[in-house]
Amino acid sequence: MNHLAHVERFMFLGEDADWPATFQAAESVIADYEDAVARAHLIEETARHAGHLDILREQIDGTAGR
Numbered sequence: 001m002n003h004l005a006h007v008e009r010f011m012f013l014g015e016d017a018d019w020p021a022t023f024q025a026a027e028s029v030i031a032d033y034e035d036a037v038a039r040a041h042l043i044e045e046t047a048r049h050a051g052h053l054d055i056l057r058e059q060i061d062g063t064a065g066r
Helices: 002-013 027-040 043-061
Strands: none
Touching: 002 027, 002 043
16 A cells, blocks of 8 residues: 555655555555545556555465456
8 A cells, every 4th residue: 555655646746755665554554545546546556556466465375366
């Protein structure tokens, strides 16, 4: 979520890119992401990253989607 918020703000809103990367979905990170999405409206970028996470999950548990 933090990475997605960073991408939305940096690539599409031109805001500061100096954010630490994290894969934790804390409440504040989710709220920050929702704020970035509300201003940048970038569904494709979120979908692309969700696909990346699905690949990682498949490597961890060995199951595939549909």
